[in-house]
Amino acid sequence: MAALEVEGLTKDYGEVLANDDVTFAVDEGEVFGYLGPNGAGKTTTIRTLMGFQSPTSGGGTVLGHDVTDESDLIAAKRRVGYLPANPAFDEGVTGREILDLHASIKGDERRDELLETFDAPVDRKVWDYSTGNVQKLGLVQAFMHDPDLVVMDEPTAGLDPLMQRAFNDFVEAEKERGLTVFLSSHVLSEVRRVCDRVGIIREGRLVTTEDIEDLLHRTGKFVRVRVAGDVSASAFDLDGVHDASCSTTDGAVSEPAASELAESEPADPDTPRVDGPVTECTFTFTGDVNDLIAALGERRVLDLDVEEAPLEEVFMRFYGGSDA
Numbered sequence: 001m002a003a004l005e006v007e008g009l010t011k012d013y014g015e016v017l018a019n020d021d022v023t024f025a026v027d028e029g030e031v032f033g034y035l036g037p038n039g040a041g042k043t044t045t046i047r048t049l050m051g052f053q054s055p056t057s058g059g060g061t062v063l064g065h066d067v068t069d070e071s072d073l074i075a076a077k078r079r080v081g082y083l084p085a086n087p088a089f090d091e092g093v094t095g096r097e098i099l100d101l102h103a104s105i106k107g108d109e110r111r112d113e114l115l116e117t118f119d120a121p122v123d124r125k126v127w128d129y130s131t132g133n134v135q136k137l138g139l140v141q142a143f144m145h146d147p148d149l150v151v152m153d154e155p156t157a158g159l160d161p162l163m164q165r166a167f168n169d170f171v172e173a174e175k176e177r178g179l180t181v182f183l184s185s186h187v188l189s190e191v192r193r194v195c196d197r198v199g200i201i202r203e204g205r206l207v208t209t210e211d212i213e214d215l216l217h218r219t220g221k222f223v224r225v226r227v228a229g230d231v232s233a234s235a236f237d238l239d240g241v242h243d244a245s246c247s248t249t250d251g252a253v254s255e256p257a258a259s260e261l262a263e264s265e266p267a268d269p270d271t272p273r274v275d276g277p278v279t280e281c282t283f284t285f286t287g288d289v290n291d292l293i294a295a296l297g298e299r300r301v302l303d304l305d306v307e308e309a310p311l312e313e314v315f316m317r318f319y320g321g322s323d324a
């Protein structure tokens with residue numbers, strides 16, 4: 001049985017068609033990422049699945065319960081954890097009181113363990129919380145009754161990189177335990193480690209659902225490389241290079257870029273300094289990484305960044321048009 005199903009879901013707010021005939025399913029034990037740029041319609045789908053708003057047409061099920069039938073959905077809610085976008089807790093009470101209330105409604109199987117992982121300051125009143133601490137409290141609340149399915153709207157928003165890593169480790173461990181997770185994000189690189197599959201939504205329409213490995217294989221890596229010398233884009237004329245663009249800075253001595261200096265003062269004595277021009281090239285790479293290493297090996301490489309292709313790039317290359 002699918003843990004979560006969306007069937008022909010349409011939500012028309014009047015001026016905006018926020019979900020347009022959206023259909024997909026999340027299997028039991030799967031971690032499914034719902035990806036899309038700001039305003040794509042992710043929150044609309046999630047709020048409808050949680051029964052907070054009615055669809056214009058279509059609908060769905062959560063753990064087999066109809067999301068458009070309030071009394072039917074209540075039966076599922078006990079087994080579901082939910083983290084909304086920008087969780088809004090009562091600011092005048094402590095985190096502990098919020099968790100106590102949640103425990104009295106849905107249960108408390110693993111609060112202490114979760115507080116060790118997410119480290120929210122439960123003895124303070126919520127008005128003293130930073131954005132990140134509110135998010136951490138929301139995560140503890142979403143998981144503390146040991147649900148079968150957890151639905152999270154942008155769960156890593158507001159978390160620092162260390163806490164994002166802790167979150168990823170935690171979700172991976174939960175997946176091993178058989179938990180089903182549905183989470184939204186607007187950053188492909190953020191979901192790649194934890195998700196089995198993703199659905200991509202743009203302007204209210206689901207453009208694809210596919211295995212994350214297949215998607216990453218197709219979308220490739222975004223490469224930014226700085227090399228010594230005046231190099232043209234044809235230097236990277238390899239199978240799998242797309243949209244290569246190079247720009248050369250002339251000059252006797254190349255200093256680190258101003259943006260780098262701002263981030264990493266004082267200057268690193270190991271930063272290569274070069275007499276003569278420096279070229280920065282950017283491209284997307286979907287080919288054999290050994291070919292790229294060989295091509296780079298022919299140059300004096302000063303700096304290299306390789307990262308997941310941004311979602312806007314994925315849209316431009318595969319789904320026609322930019323959504324940056």
Ligand SMILES: Nc1ncnc2c1ncn2[C@@H]1O[C@H](COP(=O)(O)OP(=O)(O)OP(=O)(O)O)[C@@H](O)[C@H]1O
Pocket residue numbers: 013016017018036037038039040041042043044045085186
């Ligand atoms: N209650 C509402 N009334 C009218 N329009 C709405 C309402 N809620 C959302 N919208 C609009 O519907 C569209 C989809 O919004 P939604 O919040 O679902 O997108 P999202 O993908 O979650 O975006 P984000 O990543 O920015 O949170 C947007 O154009 C938004 O402005």
